[in-house]
Structure formats: structure tokens, C-alpha cells
Amino acid sequence: MSILSYRPYDFRELSDDIEELSRLYSFIQTEEIGRSVEGRPIWEIRIGEGTKKLHFNGSFHANEWITSSVLVSFIKEYAQALASGSSIGWVLAKKLWSEASLSVVPMVNPDGVELVINGPSAANEQQVKAINGEVEQFDGWKANIRGVDLNNQFPANWDIEKERKEPKSPAPRDYPGERPLSEPEAIAMAKLQQREQFDLMAAFHTQGAEFYWGYEGNEPEESRLLAEIFERVSGYQAVRFIDSHAGYKDWFIQEFQRPGFTIELGKGCNPLPLTQLEEIYIATRNICIAALLNAGT
Template identity: 60%
Template sequence: MKVTIRKGDTLWYYSQLFYLPFQLLLDSNRQQDVNALMPGMEIEIPGFQSVPYMVEKGDTFWTIARQRNLSLDAIFLLNPNVDPNLLSIGKTLLLPIRVTNPIIIAKQAYSSEQLSNDLKRLSNVYPFITINEIGKSVLNQPIQEILIGNGVKKVHFNGSFHANEWITTPIIMKFLNDYLVSLTNHRSIRGVRTLPLYNSVSLSLVPMVNPDGVDLVLQGPPPSIRERLIEINRGSEEFTGWKANINGVDLNNQYPAKWEIEKERKEEKSPAPRDFPGYKPLSEPEAIAMADLARETPFDRMLALHTQGKEFYWGYEGLEPPESERLAEEFARVSGYESVRYVDSYAGYKDWFIKEFQKPGFTMELGKGINPLPLSQFDEIYQDILGVFLVSMYQ
């Protein structure tokens, strides 16, 4: 919600007027010099929306404020050119309405377009988040990262490396929206106060690493490359089991962490719906974008969300730090998932992350069943993984 500064107004006053953490106001207005605010400048108020209201018989600013539990001056702020003594029936006012519930419907099959639309909606209401394009997919779709928080500790979550594991995207989006609501409403999540997390953790989220593949699974092949994709898919027009990117390369077999071993033992030696590691490591733009992101941002820990199995993997060749074991114990405790240190699989993002940085990295296998997991599992998966999200930030 945008407001126009009046003479004497400050961000500190707005934090009191709207009962918002001062830091969220600062971060929502990074483009402004907060020490040189001038009347007439526009300021963002996070966690609020200005909603039209038509004046009814008997209404005054005072009765409207009282009935809706609003600050009287907040109504004045949004209606600077309205004389409160000359309200007429049918006149439209703007009222500041606090957003107290999620504004997106996370429990849905997310296409790349839906993801972009929802990220725009969230950034409009919560302008203290930053959305970066970290790369492009094969079909030139943006791979988007959401940044939130100011802390020294840097934590990263990602989802939909694999196309038919698309349910990991809405899981991340639900956590993002719940986190934002908690911050602007002074709420805790499972008893954890989130403002201290915001101030101590810089959170990075990439909800959809593989947008082309996800769209293929959910919407079918683009007409321009339909025949090529059917050929890669062994003549089948059914793409719900497709795991790779649009080139037929498994993005989670693309990393230089014993890639040669994976290449030799994989049955797939050419583009396929799943399990082809490519002709060389880091050949695909999506894999390159994620590698570049980790190199440019020194993440302290990384969680890659996959499905399925209700288990997670956290070791690679003994290079994982002691901190990984402690976190794994906590993840198992809060999720009920099985903790697996080593698994006979290489060349994944988690493997490369541990090898490259010797920091805690985890592959989380959410839910149980046959991919793609149905949305009927969404609520259970979210409750399972919610504690893991929180532990990864506050531990």
C-alpha cells in the first residue's frame, strides 16, 4: 500500500500508526533516503492494502474507524483531500486494510506463469522482499529467486529441480506467504517468533528450478517442439512422468560431483524423460544458474526439495561438516522423516554443494507414493516440512 508523506511524518511514526516492525518499513522503501523524506513523496506500507469504501448514511471518519478497528489518522493519511466534515453518501474513500491471511492459493498445480503472477502479487503487498532473475531456462523462461531478511546467516531452499516433482513449488510458496503474514502481523509459526529470524537470516528461495519441465508435465508440449518431445518421450504423448528439463537432461544429475560415475552407470545415454545426465556436467542453463547462485552467495546451508520417500540425504564423501549431523537429527525429529547420511547416487546439487563449499546440504524427499504426488498430500507434506524450514533458519 502506498501513502503520500505529509509534513512531519516519519517512518517511525508509520510503524506506530500501522503497528509494523520498523525494519520492514525500512526494507520496503530501500529506494528512498529515509533521512531526507519530504512531503509529497510516496512510501510503501507493507502488509496492507488500500480498499475502496463507499460512504453510507450516518458514516463519519470516526464511526468508520471505530467499526473497522482502524486508526483515525490512517484514514486521514489515505484520504488527504477529503474534508471529514463534508462526507456525502456514495463518496468513495480508501481504507487501509491489514492483510491477515495468505493472499495466494498455494495448494494448486503451479505453472511457471502462475508462479510469476503470484510472486508479483506478493511483492506488491510485501515490498520488503526482493525478486531476482538468476537465469533463463532453455525456453527463455525466468528462473526466479526470492530474497527475504537481513541476517548474516544465509539459508537457501529450492524446488522443482525435477519436472514431475512440481508439488515442491507450492510447498515453498505456502511457506513464503505464511512467513510474510507472520512478519507483518507479529505472529509466530509453531511458537517460533519470525521477526528475529528476519533480522538474523537472509533467506533465499528458488521455487521452480525447472520451469519448462514443470509446464510440460502440467500443460503438455509446446506446439513448436511437440514432435521432438514425443520422440524423446519414446513416442508417448503422456508427459506426467517427465522428470528432465525440456532438453531431456536430468538437472539433478548435472553437477561435477562424481558426474562421470553417474554418466557411466546410467542406462540413458541420450536425451530422455529422466535419468540422462547430459553429455557433460553443467551443460544446461538451469543447472548453470543454480551453480552460479551458490558460487555468488555463500549459503550457510542448502535444502533441495524433491519427492518422494519421506526421507532425506545429507552426506557426500565425508565432506559434510559436523553441523550437518546435528541438523539432520533435528530435521528427523520435527518431520518424522528418515535421516540417510549416504546414498549411492552422485552428481546432484546437494552433492556438489557439499563438495564445493563443505557446508550442510540436504536433499529432502517429501511425501510418499508415485511421482507426481497428488495435491491430496499437500497439507500433510507441508506440516511435515514446516518444522524443517524453521529449524534450518533458527538453529
């Protein structure tokens, strides 16, 4: 199985990878945690048996689909290392397996990813073109297929974002919806955390080569220590606070007071070009390993 995929990573690519991972590795578990607006499965991949429970996710935003690709690539490399009894990065894969249980939702927003990469379907063409101002290019689309920004959907000062965000109706980006957790994709992600009570969460986005680790002072001291480690292994800048609310990381920290991170991979304009894939993957892998190794310290 190839580690990196140098093609736009759409829902079919993800589905094929999940099928192959399940076939090759009996120690990998997959589960459908919900369905998108258009009925696509939102897949979760699980690996590891340790007591520390971590969760990573990608493609909350449609044109950030490269995050799905690198997260699945990490699962592939991790699984190969486990199967061969070798190391991943600087640590034995078996050590990570025995110490941590990892949950990954690689594509939170499959409908949006499909729109950005493959264009509208006959069923949704009229609706999405109207939301997009009749423009037929969808590279700037971040929202789900209904024009709701899934990372502005969570009840962490959602009313502030609702008031100040410029879009007041469905839009390609930034519209927080009519109420928190109105969208099935956001509901699935909230229910996942409420059910599983993960000890650490990292949401992978693009771009900026930086990451955010605080929210309203609710983050534990462990977050600072982990941020220092992530900064060192990735070369990305650690930023404690930004003027933003209603994101998944914000809600996670507010409600559970556990380490939560928004990781902004790469630099440039979304969708980031595949010429950055290897560099982005190295940063992603290093952060993932560091999180699995150091969570709970």
C-alpha cells in the same frame, strides 16, 4: 493471500504469486537468476536480513512441482507472520528475519514443470514426444525440456553417473547430459551458490519421506546435528549416504563443505496428489523453520 494452492502449480501460478508477494510486501525481494532453455525466468525470492545465509530450492525435477507450491506457501506464511508481528510455527517470525537471510528458487525447471502439467507446446511437441518414445503422457518426465536430468548435472563424480546411467541420450529422466553444467538451469544454480556462498542449502524433491545429508564424508559435523533436528520436526528419516552422485546437494557439500540436504517430501508416485499437500506443507514448513533457527549452531 491464500497460503496453500490446491491446483497444479505451473509457471503461471508461480509468476502470479511472485507478483503478488512483491506487491504486498516491500521487504521481499525477487530476482531473475537465469533463464530456462525455452527462455522462462528462473526466479529467486529473498527474505530476511540476518548474517546466516540459507538457500532452498524446488522442482529440479519436472514432475515434482508440488515442491514449488509448498516452498512458495512457506514464503507466504512467513511474510504474513512478519507483517502482523506474529509467530510462524513455534517461533516469532521477526526472530527468523533478524537472524537469517533466506534465498528461495522455487522452480529450477520451469519448462519441465510446464510440460508435465500443461503438455507440450507447438514449438516443442515434436522434440519432447520423440524423447518420450512417442508417448503423449508426461507424468513421468523429470528432465528439463531437452531431456537432461538437472540433478545429474553437477561436477561431483559426474563421470560415474554418466557411465552407469542407462539413458545415453536425452530421456524423460536420469540422462546426465554430455558434460557437467551443460544446461542453463544448472548453470544458473551453480553460479548462484558461487556468488552468494550460502551457509546451508536444502533441495526439496519428492518422494520418500526421508532426507539425505552426507556426501563422501565431506559434510561438516553441523550437518549431523541439523539432521537430527529435521528428523524430529518432520518425522522424516535422516539418511547420511546413498549411492548417488552429480546432484546439487552432492556438489554443494563437496565444494563448500557446508550443510546440504536433499529433502524427499511425501510418499507415493510422482507427481504426488494434491490430497497430500497439507501434510507435505507441514513437514516442509517445519524443516524450513528449523533450518533458519538452527543453522550455524
